[in-house]
Amino acid sequence: MKKLFSFLLVISLCSWGAVSSAQDAAMIEAAKREGKVAWYTSLALPSSTALAHLFMNKYKGIEVEVHRSGSQRVLQRVMQEASAGIKNVDVSHTSDGGHFVLLKDKGLLMKYIPKGVEGFPEGFKDKEGFYYGMRATLSVIAHNPKIVSEKEAPKSWKELLDPKWRGKMVTAHPGYSGIIMTHVLALVNLYGWDYFKELANNKLHVVQSANDPAGVVASGERAVGANGAEYFYYKTMKQGNPIKIIYPKEGVPLVVSPTAIAKDAPHPNASKLFTDFIFTKEAQQMLADKEGLYTGHPGVTYPKDKPQLKDLKLLAADPAELEKKNAEIKKKFVEFFGA
Amino acid sequence: MRFSGVEAVGRLRAGSWRGFKALDPTLPVWVGAALFLVFLMVLPLGWIFVASLKGEEGFTLTGYSQVFTESAFLKAIWNTLIISFWVGVIAVLIGSLLGWLVTRTDLPCKKMVRALVMASFVTPPFLGAFAWTLLAGPNAGLLNKLYRSLTGSEEALFNIFTMEGLIFVMALYSFPYVFSMIANVCELISSDLEDAANILGASKLRVALTVTLPLTAPALVGGFILAFLHSLSLFGAPAILGLPAGLHTITTQIWALFQYPPRLDLAAAFSVPLLVATMLLIALQKKILGRRGYSTVGGKGGQRRLVQLGIFRLPVFALVLGIIALSVFLPYWILLKAALAKAWAQPLTWDNFTLENFKFAFFQYGDTQAAILNTFKLGILTATVGTVVAALIAYITNRQLLWGARYLTFFALAPLVVPGIVLAVGLFLAYARPPFVLYGTIWILFIAYLTKEMPIGFSQAETTFKSIHPELEDAGRILGANRLGVLRDVTAPLARAGLIATWCFIFIGVIRELSASILLFTPKSKVVSVVIFDLKEEGQIGVIAVLGILLLLVSFLVILAVQWAARGEILATRE
Incomplete structure (x- = not known):
């Protein structure tokens, strides 16, 4: 009886597999x-x-x-x-x-x-x-170690507000990039809109894609990326470009x-x-x-x-909230950064 | 129906409606061409006005009130006016200087200078703007790096991501318009008046300032307006240089209004001031150029002697090359470097050399292949259809074939006052919904390009027909050919060189078009300029450089081919 059962089981598993691969083939x-x-x-x-x-x-x-x-x-x-x-x-x-x-x-x-x-x-x-x-991926801070030493480099989102970074940072745009849209929502939830209002005082170079800051930092056009796609920073770094990635302790937008x-x-x-x-x-x-x-x-x-990922403090975004705040985030960002 | 030859010729020349109707079985062709033209212009513009007034329910002015009260919109309008004004001023300075130098002085290598100005003209402004981000980005820009290493300074010499930077780049690609106007006028002014001033003891500079300059004043004002209009309608350069610095212009703002959720009503309402501004300016230009005329200029009777530059000859030549370096040499060089380098900001050593960008652009990235194909399809199609339509329309107006032919001129030139992006708003409104759903295909781009290039095509064709006397046609008609037959067998062959030039102008205009394409493309109907803009947003510098070089190469090849093909005839018509 036991044998018969396992026989049947094998048969049924095989035929299930066959059906499934037949479906695949179709x-x-x-x-x-x-x-x-x-x-x-x-x-x-x-x-x-x-x-x-x-x-x-x-x-x-x-x-x-x-x-x-x-x-x-x-x-x-x-x-x-x-x-x-x-x-x-x-x-x-x-x-x-x-x-x-x-x-x-x-x-x-x-x-x-x-x-x-x-x-x-x-x-x-x-x-x-x-x-x-x-x-x-994550939205992170990055810097060019040829211009800013690791010691001086900003380690947290709040440090980016320091006027010493005026004219030295680049940001991507939530009106273009979903990563940055998520990033802005996460940081607004953390620090409120005042964070971005203050950040804008530092006259950031505004690019569109979350991938673009990697190139801007690598070429030295700006020393610090105030946000950007971690995977693209990482890839650019792996190609031999001068880039250091920082995962802020306050939390990293996932x-x-x-x-x-x-x-x-x-x-x-x-x-x-x-x-x-x-x-x-x-x-x-x-x-x-x-x-x-x-x-x-x-x-x-x-x-x-x-x-x-488990070693980082992650800031997760709720898709429903992203959808609800999409227009507001774009509008506020343009208001603060000009375009 | 028999006429004596003289009578027939008389009737044809007069081209009266009644006489014509009785005579010509080809009438539908002329009427069809005329109606097509009117349809082309009226539908999109009509839609803009309708959409700008349309609210949730019924008609409303809220779109306009929002556009004219919200500070972001006002700022964009203000930016646009300031930028265009300075672009106009700088373009006039550079354009008139160069135009005067190549026509009225003994500047060396004039032919080459002309060719290089042509190269600036052919270079798409968005490509120039892109190249200048690599040259004069405040930190990584190669010119700024050079300046720092030479002077030991910490500061940048020039930040291209500013309003000044934007003005500078737009002026570099607007001055050829002024140049061609001034060069044309200077070629016509005879030296008599200048000689008189000379004899009375005025210095060369004084002659230039007090005699030549006032004579060319209408052309200068006209050139200013043309450059102003050109910069008003540019989209790519402000998007590439202005947006990173937080600067919106009218065109970038209209584009932003198309993003999700689209505010078509606001985009339409925002298009109207741009439209009105260009209309007023064109009217003003007409008035200025029309009233002052060139009473002393007329005819080629007088002698034109060249001003001897003397010891300034070489320094002035160096200055000219310096200007050209800004619009052509430096940008082309950096494009080439970026195309061949792994890291564009590093020296182009063997380690930094790569062909990967070419491989990626042409073989791996599927979008570029499709886009290149679309671009050339559209270029050839628009140039061919455009030349035929422009020729028919120019023929009608020139030979007064239809009642109201004069108004056709108006329609053919009307797109001049419609900036590309405004046209695109209208076309999107007109053709992205039933009954005419052309959005999603390349046909909406075809219509956009055809409309946009019509004024250039028409003026080219019109000049051509003006130079061909109707008596040859009359002979053909007397021998029994109909209008179309005459046009095909007699006039077109005579006009060949001019029509080839028309084709070439339209083709080059099409393959570099961005401001209308950017609103009308879909992923299925991308063109090269749009791919370049897409890549720019992502920062794919090497691939952009490759595609930019491709666009430039094709433009120059077309120009060369046309010059070669039309060589004999162009010389013949000149003599």
Whole structure:
């Protein structure tokens, strides 16, 4: 009897496996017939191109069109197309969790639970199954050690308010970047709007993307980055540029960047295949190793020279709050920084 | 229906509506071209006015009141006026100096100077602005670094991310407009008056200031207005240099209003003052140029003697090269360096050398391939259709083929007063909703470019037809060909060189267009200028440099090809 039971179990497991791989094969076939997937993404251009190529090498014949722009621009594109009735976007991915609350509310997302996300932490998953955190990064302070020694360098968000940094800092823009949108919300919750009002007195150089401060600091155009995507600072540093990253003790804004499939995706199967692929260990490990990102995948390991998330005090943002305060944050920021 | 030859010619020349209607089976072509033109202009502009007045329910003026009371908007208007004013002044100084030098003095290498001014003209201002961020960023900018290492100073020589910096860069790419106006006028002024002053004992400087200058005054004012208008409508340069310093202009503000959640009503309301300002300025320019005329200038009768620069010849030449260095040599050099370097701010040593940027731009980043394809498709398409339409319209107005032909001139030139970004607002309103959904395709860009380039195409074509006497056509008509046949077989071949030049102007205008494209593209219909702007926002310096060089190379190749193709004819028509 026991034998019979285990026999049945084996049979059923095998057939389950067979069914599942048959489903996979069917999906791959369908995806190949569709031939491509249009990916509107805010992941840094070199990183998103690398991920797309990894996918294209695995699934020959399916092209990933990478349309990279800032989070807020990605949302603008998606909404403008929706309002004109254009169906072009397949998968959208930004660093502003609020966007996905909005898109879900407007009925623009397809419900799809990617394979393998069960083990991801809660902050990476939408309860109703519409969007999932593809990657995470931090917003940090950075400085150019050739200009500012490690001893002098600012160690905390509050130190950036010191007038000695006047004219020496760069900030990215919440009207462009989801990472900075999340950053501003986190620090406003920590210190109130007065923090940014005071910071603006230090005459910051205003760039758009959260990736741009890395280049600005590395070239020495400004000595200190008052914020910016940690993964891009890290990548730029690894390429041999003079950059030091500081993880402030007061707390580091954690930015989880979701991905979702559009409800009217013109290539639904390719979108699902691509989304599944994004959450495989292979892809997530690549993002960690090559691009310096954090992920929600429990099995992924990180470079030794990066701090573990559990060792940092993290400031997490609530997507619903991000969505609610989006307009206010953009408006206030422009008011303080001029543009 | 038979006429004697003389009668037919007489009727054709007079081109009266009635006579024409009875005669010509090709009428639909002319009427069609005219209606197409009117449609092209009226739809977007009409939409702007409607949208600017539209509230949640019914019509309202709240859009306007918000635009004219909120301090951020007022600041943007004020910034724009200040910037454009100074750009106009500096462009007139540089443009008239250079224009006078190459036409009326014995400056060496004039042909080369002209070609280099042409190069400044062809360089997209957003690309120049980008190059100047690398040259004169206050800390990493290479010129500032050089200055520090030479003087030991701590301070920067020049911060490009300021209003002064923005004015400086915009003036560098606006002066060619003044240059061409002044050069044209100076070529026509005869030396008689200057000689008279000379004989009466005035010094060269005095002659230049008291005789030549007043003679060219209308052109100077006209040039100022042209440069002012040009800088009013620029988007890329203010976005690249102004925004980092917290400076908004009208164009960047309109662009910002398109971001989510879009405020199309405000964008439309904000477009109207820009539109009105340009209209007033154009009217003013017309009035000034029209009233003063060039009564002493007219004709090529008098002799034109060149002013001898004497011992100043070489210093002046060095000055000219210095100016050109700012608009062409230095920016091109830094673009090349950035394209080939791993770290643009470091010296270009073997260790720092890479072809990765080229590889990434052309082979890895899918967007660029699609964008390059779109750009050239649009360039060729717009230039071809634009040349045909401009030629038809110019032909109608020049030969007075239709009643109201004069008003067609107005419509063909109307886009002059419509800054690219305002046109884009109108086109977005007109074509991003049923029944005409062109948004999302390259066709909305095609319409934008066609509209925007129409004035240049039209004026080119018009000049061309003016130089071709109707008697050849009359001969063709008498021999039984219809209007279109004559146009195809007689006039077009004669006008070939001029039409090729028209094509070339439109093509170059299209491939560098940013201010309208930035509101009208979708990820599916990107063009190179938009990709460059996107990359700029992310700080992908090497890849931008590669694409910038590509744009410049193609522009120069087109110019060279056209000069080569039209060589014979251009010489022939000159003589």
